[in-house]
Amino acid sequence: xxxxxxxxxxxxxxxxxxxxxxxxxxxxxxxxxxxxxxxxxxxxxxxxxxxxxxxxxxxxxxxxxxxxxxxxxxxxxxxxxxxxxxxxxxxxxxxxxxxxxxxxxxxxxxxxxxxxxxxxxxxxxxxxxxxxxxxxxxxxxxxxxxxxxxxxxxxxxxxxxxxxxxxxxxxxxxxx
Numbered sequence: 001x002x003x004x005x006x007x008x009x010x011x012x013x014x015x016x017x018x019x020x021x022x023x024x025x026x027x028x029x030x031x032x033x034x035x036x037x038x039x040x041x042x043x044x045x046x047x048x049x050x051x052x053x054x055x056x057x058x059x060x061x062x063x064x065x066x067x068x069x070x071x072x073x074x075x076x077x078x079x080x081x082x083x084x085x086x087x088x089x090x091x092x093x094x095x096x097x098x099x100x101x102x103x104x105x106x107x108x109x110x111x112x113x114x115x116x117x118x119x120x121x122x123x124x125x126x127x128x129x130x131x132x133x134x135x136x137x138x139x140x141x142x143x144x145x146x147x148x149x150x151x152x153x154x155x156x157x158x159x160x161x162x163x164x165x166x167x168x169x170x171x172x173x174x175x176x
Contacts, residue, residue, distance in 0.1 A: 002128060003052050009045030013038050036110040040118050047125040054085070055132040078140055082133040089133065093126030 020034035053059070066074055096119060103116030 002048050002055075006045050006048040006052060009041045009048065013041045013045065016041065033110040036108055040108075040113075043118065044121050047121045048128075051125055051128040051132065054129055055135070057136065075140060079137055082136045082140075085133045086130050089126040089129035093123045093130075096122035096126065 016034050016038045020031055020038070023029050023031050023034075057063075066077055069077055099122065100116045100119045103119045104114055106115045107113060108115060108118070
């Protein structure tokens with residue numbers, strides 16, 4: 001679902017920016033709302049994409065670092081990262097409450113949309129982040145450490161060979 005929302009946000013940005021360019025080029029006019037809407041879509045898409053990457057454990061350098069530890073240490077490090085992530089997401093979620101309250105009193109200049117709607121991305125981001133971190137912890141505590149952690153290592157080696165982190169989440173790789 002989150003991946004579909006991020007994809008829809010990206011498509012929306014392309015459509016809105018294309019409209020802006022076409023209006024300026026062919027009609028010599030500019031649509032005042034397109035820049036604002038594309039900015040809002042960028043914010044939404046970025047935060048949702050971050051949660052998708054977090055769920056798939058696609059942190060920059062994460063697999064490369066974790067695979068350097070012995071298996072017993074790996075499990076502790078992986079769970080520790082998720083615990084720290086939960087703390088971060090809770091702080092973001094709680095901090096966003098004040099921002100949303102303030103946002104109901106202000107509107108975006110071009111669209112007139114309440115800024116609180118834009119700020120709702122922060123608690124959504126926080127809730128998804130906590131859910132995905134808890135999911136990781138449960139998977140790592142309940143799964144065979146060797147199998148799950150060796151899947152991390154396999155993924156890191158494959159990513160280095162391809163030059164990018166793969167699409168498949170670690171917990172899906174370990175199931176196969």
